[in-house]
Amino acid sequence: MISNLINRKILTLLKVQYSNMLEYRVEIALWAISGIIPFFMLNIWTNNNLNESINISSTMLSRYFLCAFFVRQFSVVWVVFSFEEDSLMGKVSPYLIQPLNPFFRYFAQHLAEQITRFPFALIIAFFFFIFNPESIWIPNLSILLLSIVSTFLSFLIQFLIQSIVACLCFWTEKASSIERLLFIPTLFLSGLLAPVVSFPAYVKSWIYLTPFPYLIDFPANLLSGNKTNIIGGLIMQILWIFILFPLFKKIWSEGTKKYTAMGS
Amino acid sequence: MLQNIIDVKNLSKSFDISSKEPGLKGTIKHFFRRQKKSLKVIKDISFEIKEGEIVGFLGANGAGKTTILKMLCGLIYPSEGSILVSGYLPFSRKENFLKNITLIMGQKQQLIWDLPPIESFYLNASIYDIDKFEAKKRIKKLSEMLEIDEELFIPVRKLSLGQRMKSELLAALIHEPNILFLDEPTLGLDINAQRNLRKFLQKYNKETNATICLTSHYMKDITSLCKRVICVHEGAISYDGKLDLLLKKLSPVKEILIVCRSEEDAIKLGNSGFTVKNKIKNEITIKIENNSITSSLKTILNNFDIEDLFINEPPIDEVIGKVLIKKDYDI
Numbered sequence: 001m002i003s004n005l006i007n008r009k010i011l012t013l014l015k016v017q018y019s020n021m022l023e024y025r026v027e028i029a030l031w032a033i034s035g036i037i038p039f040f041m042l043n044i045w046t047n048n049n050l051n052e053s054i055n056i057s058s059t060m061l062s063r064y065f066l067c068a069f070f071v072r073q074f075s076v077v078w079v080v081f082s083f084e085e086d087s088l089m090g091k092v093s094p095y096l097i098q099p100l101n102p103f104f105r106y107f108a109q110h111l112a113e114q115i116t117r118f119p120f121a122l123i124i125a126f127f128f129f130i131f132n133p134e135s136i137w138i139p140n141l142s143i144l145l146l147s148i149v150s151t152f153l154s155f156l157i158q159f160l161i162q163s164i165v166a167c168l169c170f171w172t173e174k175a176s177s178i179e180r181l182l183f184i185p186t187l188f189l190s191g192l193l194a195p196v197v198s199f200p201a202y203v204k205s206w207i208y209l210t211p212f213p214y215l216i217d218f219p220a221n222l223l224s225g226n227k228t229n230i231i232g233g234l235i236m237q238i239l240w241i242f243i244l245f246p247l248f249k250k251i252w253s254e255g256t257k258k259y260t261a262m263g264s
Numbered sequence: 265m266l267q268n269i270i271d272v273k274n275l276s277k278s279f280d281i282s283s284k285e286p287g288l289k290g291t292i293k294h295f296f297r298r299q300k301k302s303l304k305v306i307k308d309i310s311f312e313i314k315e316g317e318i319v320g321f322l323g324a325n326g327a328g329k330t331t332i333l334k335m336l337c338g339l340i341y342p343s344e345g346s347i348l349v350s351g352y353l354p355f356s357r358k359e360n361f362l363k364n365i366t367l368i369m370g371q372k373q374q375l376i377w378d379l380p381p382i383e384s385f386y387l388n389a390s391i392y393d394i395d396k397f398e399a400k401k402r403i404k405k406l407s408e409m410l411e412i413d414e415e416l417f418i419p420v421r422k423l424s425l426g427q428r429m430k431s432e433l434l435a436a437l438i439h440e441p442n443i444l445f446l447d448e449p450t451l452g453l454d455i456n457a458q459r460n461l462r463k464f465l466q467k468y469n470k471e472t473n474a475t476i477c478l479t480s481h482y483m484k485d486i487t488s489l490c491k492r493v494i495c496v497h498e499g500a501i502s503y504d505g506k507l508d509l510l511l512k513k514l515s516p517v518k519e520i521l522i523v524c525r526s527e528e529d530a531i532k533l534g535n536s537g538f539t540v541k542n543k544i545k546n547e548i549t550i551k552i553e554n555n556s557i558t559s560s561l562k563t564i565l566n567n568f569d570i571e572d573l574f575i576n577e578p579p580i581d582e583v584i585g586k587v588l589i590k591k592d593y594d595i
Contacts, residue, residue, distance in 0.1 A: 012390035016376065016383050023378040094374035094436075097337055099362040100391045257341040257355075260279060261334050 009100055010108060017105075017112035028113065032120035035072050038065040039128070041193050054198045056226070062135040063224035064195055066128055067147075071219045072192060073121045074114050075155040079106045080179045083166035088173060093261050101252075103163055110159065139223060146230065147223035153237040154215045158186075160244035161211065167248070170255030185210070191217025195226075211240045269443065269475050270313035270336060275345035277306040277331055305331050307499040308345070315442075316473040318465075320480065320490035320507070322584060328499040329479040330447050336477060337367045337445045350443060363392055366441040370451030373432055375420045381431035382416045385438055392439035399438065406434045410464055426457035433464070444468075446478045450485055462488050483584055514583045517551045519576040520561070524548065525569040533568050546571075 021028065042065035045051055051061045083106065086092040095102035129136050139147070165182065168175040187193060189212035196207060196217040207213055214237045221228040281303050284294040306328050313319050321329040334340045335347060338354030338361065347354055352361035375384045382403070389399035407413060410430045415423055423431065429449070437444075446465075450458040462485060469476055469489075480486055486493060486507065493510060495503040503510055519541060524530040530548045534540045538550040538560070552560045557575075564570065 009390050012387055016379065016387045019383060020376055020379055090369075090372055091374075093334075093339055093369070093372065094367065096339055097357070097362055097365065097367055098388075098391050099359045099393075259340060261339050 010104065013104060013108035014112055017108045018115055021109075021112045021116040025116070028116045029120045032073060032117050032124065035069060035076065036124070037192060038068040038072065041065060045194070050198075054195070056195070056197075059134050060224065060226055061195075062132050063137060064220055064226055066125060066135065067220035067223040068192055068216050069128075070121060070125070070223065071151050071154060071216050073117055074151050075158055075215065075219075077110060077155065077158040077162045079103070079110065079159060080162045080166040080176050082106055082109070083163075084169050084174070084176050087166075087169045087259075090261060096256065096259070103252075106163075107159065110155070114155075137225065139225060143222065143225070146234070147219055150219040150222055150234060150237060153234070153241065154219050157211050157237060157240050157244065158215060160241065160248050164244065164248050164251055167251045167255040170258040185212055186215065189213060190215040191220060195221070208236075211244075214240065266314040266316065268312045269315045269350055270311075270477070271346075271348040272312070272336075273310050273346045275306060275309050275332075275335065275347060276304060276343050277328075277335060277340070278302045278304045278343045304343075305499050306335070306342075309496075309499075309501050310345075311494060311501065311504055313475060313477065315475055316469070317492060318469055318476040318478065318490050320478050320486040320493045321496060322479075322486065322493050323496035327496040329496050332496065333367070333445045333447050333477060333479060337365055338362075339367065363439055364441055365443045365445065366436040366439070367445040368432060368436045368447065368449050370429070370448035373420070373428065375428070375431055375435055377421050378419055380417045380419055381423075381435065384420075384431075384435050385416075388435050388438050394439060402438055402440065403434065406437055409467060410434055411460065426453050426460075429453060429457065429461065433461070437468070440472065442472070442474050444474055444476045444478075446476060446480075448480055449478070450480060450482050458482060458484065465489060486584070511583055512554055514586050515554075515577075517553050518557060519549055519551055520557075521547065521549045521574040521576060522564065522568075522570060523572040525571050529568050529570075533564065536567075 042062060045061055045065075046058050051058050056064075083092070083103075086095075086102075092102055095105060161182065162179060165175050165179045168178060172178070189196070189207050189210065191213060196204060196213045199207060214233060218228060218233040218237070220226075222230060222233065279302070280300050282294070282298045282300045284290050284299075309332070321332060323329045331340070335342050336349055336354060338349075338357050341355050350361060350364050352358055352364075354361065374388075375381055376387075385403050386396070386399060389396070389402075394402070403416070407416060410433060412427065412430045412434070415427045415431065420428060420431065433449075444465075449465075450461055453461065465476060465478075466489060468474060476489070478485065478489060490507055492505065493503070493507045494501055495510075517539075522530075522533065524533060524546045527546045530543060530546045533550070534543055534548055538552065541549040541551055543549070561573075564573075
């Protein structure tokens, strides 16, 4: 019953946010195109034959970076910026006194944006295969489903991390600057610029204890068919969600006590 | 006997604010060491509001009216004291409490900017667990009361301020709340839109017996909607009671314009002991204390040849303006 009600709220939110996102088709196409960092990285790796140093074929490396692009497309999060703006402008006030946590709105907004992005990401993948026909492959159904789950879990981890940072708006007002600090490890340790396997052993030993490699590297390896510990990766993703969710709830409950409803 | 729906006891609210000296020196000092101080914006206030009452909160900018409303609806956490609204502690934001209240802030919107208002209405309906059929019924009823129709299907960004405010009201009332917190609801609206909004609020209060707490700088909003006002001065309550009593207290005299048959009568009337404000030919304006109006008018009508007379209430803005600068009104 409760889950039905939540589902109904989320579904309606999703439908409304999807309609809203369709108002911004061009912007979303541009955002999708702006996420092509992995292709630049692929170019650097293959031109310098760096793949040989980590015993990975150039085809598998191409697939890895294409998958990294896909995972990034469906796990990118900007809730801290939206929440910060809404919080500073007082827009969050009406949502705070509705019987639904305002973060559900942002959550639905992200999901709706991902749905809108999907066709653009497919078009980019189509062109990628035209230029790299040797990289064409069809993942088996179970791997595809696990990759979708893993990408969604990656999205959840990033959403929770950013939501926690966003809640710092209740104390600092400019929480996005903290997010910028987090962007550096996200960029370097997530596998967006290089597969984590290419890092020195001593770095790898502690990177895997952080949430970062489970954001891009793990789902991208899973989808591209590279060697990866599937069960271990999924467990770590779920574990991070279990760590981050109560932390978010605690910081949210403490933060709302500090809320001053500025700008309203 | 009507029950108290809002019960506030010894409520206070303090905010931490940092101050900065002007100039580069001040900026550098502020960067390394912030001077923070606690500012008490609401000071130990207590009041009760009964079910179905419409209460106006009056006060100058920064007096603390909006802060009180924000605490009453659970948006901000009180520093001291207790609040019970409809039997709930507002800040605990229990679902049943939130389904019972609404907050409308003039110029602040919850409608989705790029979509028609109807989308936001159905979204709000689902947030408040109202099924689609019931939501449709309520949208129809409220849109008729608010006299909006085609606007429901036009993107919010293309609506006028008045149309947007009506849509905001509809979105805020779709769950049929029992308690309305309205913070400057007519801000920026033209005279007709203000009047329509007031008419709507009166109708809503009459039909649903909803309790309304209202702040407004437009005195017409207060005089046409509120029998009771709470005046807030520097975070404390300076007056809590009936509006007409306050007006009588603040303006103990009325101005009477008397049109005499002849100029001689006007001169005679002017010399008969009344306080004369001005005199132009056969028209004379005198000031009479509220408690002696009947007897004074009787004397004038019996002793002078009067063609016409008009009793002028002093401008309400002028009268209420006194409240905003005075600390205490003991009625």
